[in-house]
Amino acid sequence: MFLRYRDTPLQAGARRRFHFDLARRSPHDISEPWQKVCFRLVILVGFAAAFAIPPASAQQEATKLKVVATFSILGDFARNVGGDLVDVMTLVGPNGDIHVFAPTAADAEAFRNARLVIVNGLGLEGWLPRLVKSSGSNATTVVATRGIAPRKTAAGEILSRDRGAGSLDPHAWQSIVNAEIYVANIRDGLVATDPANAATYRANASAYLARLEALDRDVRETVARIPARRRRVISTHDAFGYFAAAYDITFVAPQGLSTETEPSAGDIATIITQIKKEKIPAVFLENVSDPRLMRQIASETGAAIGGTLYSDSLTKENGEAPSYIEMVRHNIRTIASALAN
Ligand SMILES: [Zn+2]
Secondary structure, eight states: OOOOOOOOHHHHHHHHHHHHHHHHSOTTOOSOHHHHHHHHHHHHHHHHHHHHSOOHHHHHHHHSEEEEEEEHHHHHHHHHHHGGGEEEEEEEOTTOOGGGOOOOHHHHHHHHHOSEEEEOOTTSOTTHHHHHHHHTOOOEEEETTTTOOOEEOOTTTOOSTTOOTTOEEOOGGGSHHHHHHHHHHHHHHHHHHOGGGHHHHHHHHHHHHHHHHHHHHHHHHHHHTSOGGGOEEEOSBSOOHHHHHHHTOEEEOSBOSSTTSOOOHHHHHHHHHHHHHHTOOEEEEETTSOTHHHHHHHHHHOOEEEEEEOOSOOOOTTSSOSSHHHHHHHHHHHHHHHHOO
16 A cells, blocks of 8 residues: 655646746746845845854853952862852863963963952962953952961971061962861852852852861871871972971972972982982972973982972863862862871
């Protein structure tokens, strides 16, 4: 059995008209003038619609609060508190070194367009006043370390000749308790800039703060399992002072608070002597520092290279430390495994 196609009277009429039209027309004459006009109108309206009405996702992007954070760790905090309501740009992205950052015209443009700017303070962003001035930004600025007691370097702690005792240490985020203060400051900045969404910012911040408290407990438990006499490590630059104070691990670094300053031959000799004398078990590389110095120190002292620590910068999504929480977990896991026994 098969079905035969049958024209309805209307279809049959249309078909007859079509055949009649084809017979009348020259090959180039595709349509009647009014049809041409209609066709063009449809195309024009289609184009206009495509360009005038952005897709829903682009509309949502455009209405998000524009936030600029100076480096990736602050950007991660801002995304955790702002969630879907914010569009966060970081000036120094994954694996970038904030100590040697030089802002570009594009960074000034980002500052100009931002409603909220998040900075670390404690002297970390020495280039900031010039950038704010040149951009003409009138964004609200959050200093994320507001309310944190700054750590000052002790005499003899910094070996590099140009940094003496009493320098302000800007790496306050390395203590998780301090990170909680960063997050509270960022929450307050978002609430002040965008009060209509205050409830969401507060709820996101509470959830994230609970995760940071759990992280702090985990780090303390892990450190407690490392024998006290083994809790001594060498990091490349002096970025773990707050971590050391919070979790009772001694860090010594050949390079000072900033990666800008190269250690002198004398500094390196001092560190080598100290590692041998105190039997410091491990030295660590950093994602923002040249690994060659630490490899040299390891080979001259017999200390093991314990792995890479992430101090001032997160990694890309597929790296070992794409978020602050993953960074801290990676660091403590790496330290604990190098110092075990
Ligand atoms: Zn640093």
